[in-house]
């Protein structure tokens with residue numbers, strides 16, 4: 419089959435690799451019809467190289483048609499239309515029974531001391547072959563795969579794999595009080611979907627912080643009060659002025675480890691990136707730092723006693739954080755990988771609603787054949803050509 423493979427920093431290829439096969443009775447093989455490129459994939463493309471091997475298959479936002487099932491998978495039959503969550507969970511362990519699917523004790527990557535395995539996301543997350551491919555082996559498919567009806571186009575359901583439950587969790591964790599305000603940093607697919615979900619849940623005052631003009635325009639069109647990181651010298655003041663001088667009740671960081679505006683940390687990341695992998699990987703795991711400008715802004719911005727929900731991915735083990743401010747402002751912090759299946763029942767009715775209240779049908783800006791994945795990654799990273807959400811169609 420054809421698959422998108424990683425070969426180095428900004429070096430993504432489409433190669434012919436062996437077809438996946440059933441390895442466990444709980445597996446299924448899915449023929450992929452649509453598969454997203456995520457902001458998380460950009461971290462692999464740019465800074466997380468030391469945790470990948472050449473040839474690793476990327477991708478964790480797939481959907482398609484069940485091709486074959488293992489003997490223990492009774493809930494699925496070949497021909498079913500399914501969306502595959504980005505995290506792999508068994509559905510019945512201690513963590514799963516509490517809805518903490520991203521901490522599943524059956525799939526935890528214990529050798530690395532990490533949480534549940536993810537598709538296509540480094541050795542730290544289990545090095546499971548990903549879903550930017552013609553076929554995907556889905557472990558624990560009987561629990562994980564989300565069955566969706568025939569009829570609407572793939573775009574209607576595709577984002578159940580990641581963007582929708584991730585944004586949903588971010589908004590839940592932000593715990594905006596009734597009548598309260600929410601600031602969202604980063605208007606990529608995740609941040610924008612947070613705007614859509616928060617609107618849907620009745621949050622009236624939403625501030626959207628971003629620097630890419632067409633992303634700001636999209637957020638404005640959704641009714642958010644946009645703040646241009648490039649034009650406003652002081653984002654914190656600009657939002658405070660509009661929130662009785664206190665700041666928003668809640669802030670979502672939808673930016674993560676490659677935030678713009680952290681020159682010193684960017685240099686450390688870049689220098690670490692020049693070392694040989696054998697030195698780089700342990701160094702990044704022990705003393706690695708993230709570019710923290712978005713998180714620092716969140717801490718400054720949120721009102722005293724407010725909540726910060728971090729949904730952007732961070733990976734540094736030695737990040738310096740302003741503990742004095744966090745403590746003094748009595749900030750509540752919630753974060754982590756999305757527990758995808760925990761939110762699906764709440765989201766699905768909105769996708770089955772013909773009026774498409776979350777606007778998923780028009781969410782993608784680029785649809786490309788799998789062969790054009792390298793171009794897709796490049797355009798999405800550069801945010802050129804209006805690239806906002808890129809969907810590959812094998």
Ligand SMILES: NC(=O)c1ccc[n+]([C@@H]2O[C@H](COP(=O)([O-])OP(=O)(O)OC[C@H]3O[C@@H](n4cnc5c(N)ncnc54)[C@H](O)[C@@H]3O)[C@@H](O)[C@H]2O)c1
Pocket residue numbers: 456457458459460461580581584603604605606607608609627628629630633647672673674675676677678679711712728729730731754755756
């Ligand atoms: N926790 C989870 O389960 C989960 C799931 C999916 C994605 N993510 C993470 O969410 C983050 C966003 O994903 P995405 O697909 O929207 O990616 P993206 O890269 O398209 O979006 C990030 C946006 O942040 C903007 N930005 C950069 N620096 C900023 C700053 N200092 N302040 C405000 N905005 C800034 C960028 O211009 C960009 O538009 C990534 O870190 C991704 O890894 C987490």
Ligand SMILES: [Zn+2]
Pocket residue numbers: 456457458459478479504580581
């Ligand atoms: Zn993702």
Ligand SMILES: [Zn+2]
Pocket residue numbers: 507508509510511512513514521522523524525
């Ligand atoms: Zn489990």
